[in-house]
Amino acid sequence: MLETTTKPVETVPATYEPKIVAFFCNWCTYLAADLAGTFRLDYAPNIRIIRVMCSGRIDPQFVLDAFAKGAAGVLIGGCHPGDCHYEAGNYKALRRFHLLRSVLQEMGIEEERFRLEWLSAAEADQLKKAVDDMVAKVRALGPLHLETPEEHFAEEVMVS
């Protein structure tokens, strides 16, 4: 097995603002975001919400694609367990989430960058808290630094 070399610590520029892609289900979390608007809750502007009918619709490819296209984080929002508008789509989302998160970690994407939140249509406050918390954590992590094949190659050369 190769020894892992620690990557040089990159300092996060003070002005860095991560972009986070959020996939929210139509019935609970999208509405929580609507309610946050109605309540004029001021939360971090870094998220971009994409609406899907159910969190169960979220294809792992959407998440991978978002990271590949430059998202610094991906947030999935669905109805609480037992509350799915389509009976159990959120459980499917949960299963995919756990699997995908371990895959992402293998790829070097920190777990703070991929998050799942159950937020009902009434939980605008919790939405604000989740978004603010996630943005703060991802901001501290800095831009995504995916290891490229070249880095591995260099690593290998160094070892031999």
Next chain:
Amino acid sequence: MEKSMHSGNGAPAVGVYICHCGANIAGTVDVAALSEWAAILPGVRVSRDYKYMCSDPGQEMIKQDIRDHGLSRVVVASCSPHLHEKTFRTATSDGGLNPFFFQMVNIREHDSWVHKDRDVATDKAKDLIRAAVRRVQLHKPLEVRRVPVREEVLVVGGGIAGIHAALILADAGKHVYLVEREPTIGGHMAMFDKTFPTLDCAACILTPKMTAVKAHRNITLWTLSEVTDVSGYVGNYRVTVKRKPRYVMEDVCVGCLECIDACVYKTAKVDDEFNLGLSKRKPIYMPFPQAVPQVVTIDPETCIDFKSGKCKKTCIEACDERHAINLQQEEQTLEIEVGTIILATGFRVFDPKRTPYYGHGVYPNVYTSLEVERLLNSAGPTGGELVMRDGRKPQSVGIIHCIGSRDENTNRHCSKVCCMYSLKMAMLIKEKTSAEVHNFYIDMRTPGKTFEEFYNRTAEEGVHFVRGKIADVYPESNGSGKLILQGEDTLLGRMRRTSVDMVILAVGLEAQSDAEDVRRRFNITCSSDGWFLERHPKLAPVATFTDGMWVAGACQGPKDIPETVAQAGAAAAEALSLINAGYVELEPNTAFVVEEACSGCKTCVSLCPYTAISFVEAREKAEINEVLCKGCGVCVAACPSGSITQNLFEDEEIFEEIKGVLAYA
């Protein structure tokens, strides 16, 4: 302002419309800059900003541009699609395009209302608009699906809200199933004595409506019943109702009450629920004289025959040849099909055990307001005499407001009705006993037609008002039996001890204890304190997020009788509107299998919660039944060969959105 850029022949020509929403969006987002910027996005032919896109001129602008500029796609950046998606789809359609050649961008709820910095909010709006412009170019023409709406309506809860809604629907010729879990309909209103601010008697206005329910040929009334399961969708719900045994045949019993006299219990020993334990009843009983249905009920918890099987069954003897009593009656499970559902499950009063410092349950002369309603009621345990548990008539009464309301330790909300019912009670007490009545309030809240006038009248009648919350209730040390109310008089700025004979706790309204279970059963939403959530606080106050289901009355939040009745009427009218249309239009966001790509792995088949996917053995392909599919997209995300597509949410459309929001990430 107009900026145009002509796309090549055949390429989609997108029109982008940015709404100011007065200052709601324009106050935070630079709409002019946005529209200028959007004009040069690839594929955009027209880009405009306008004060109110949802207004007639706004919609007209879209229609005109479709015709004049040959637009093939429309993007509107305004409020939530939950509010106006339909409006703009219709405008798109009226302009001559398929209504689904439209995409909405939420730059109000998700942007201008939640951010303060103008540049940041404008940048966010750009990302969201870019995503929509990219996505909409892939939109396919779709058709809405129409499904028929069944005429039958289910009304859950037989309080004044459920009664009123049921009667309106039944009068319109629709069949109503009214399901109530108690042995009688009437709800809380049946317990009240008089109603504010008119002081007319609750029973006098309620009981005719209760009787009308029973007599109506279009109403099936099921008491002692609960809905245990709901499936299906708008227009076509399948509902399971459990009917608990009454041990008395409803259609045979005539309500003569001879069985009650004949009961082996010579005296009533069981706490009477309707009178909140202020009187006793027998195991066989009528909840109250005007109960509907007018039939007795046997309580198996206290009936000797159920406990030991050794009762002489004198009740059956008394019933004689009518044979209305059947101790072998069993629980029944019924299945019905309805098109629409109205939830009117009401509220519960705050339990004063949670505020032990007020001494309810410790000092006999501390009462809740609902208990006092029963004492004041001429059909109540004391025949309408205000007599306390110790047999005395009070010379002085203290009413403590906001018990379980506006209190960090219990409930934060204002229960809305307590100030007014406390004033009503003060008037009735003065009328009946000429006692001195002291109201201890935080704020007097009397917004409502003639409510303030009623408050003034109460003050003129000599009712005392002290602004301050009582901190403690304790007995006078001299053994007089009086209670001392201690608290700060915030107008005088000093502590005050008031000695009274009787204390009334003006308890607030809370969501039913099983509201959480009920809302799950019906797949609707609750706020954190358990009140059912309406679709929109202003524009859809009785609709829920589940199509074909409405809420009415205090299950949605504290409210008084007129408001409850108004909501019940509104819910009934909205249900009628749907029934009258005869059909409901469903989103065409169903999934379909592209057979050439399907590998026949069957992964999708077991995932579908609606068994809409079947496996066609002959072709070894999966097939989706469009009628059963509800468009969640779970199968689409799971298909390993990418052969399932969801209308309106195609993979490619979402990939374009991702690209759009991240263009400059």
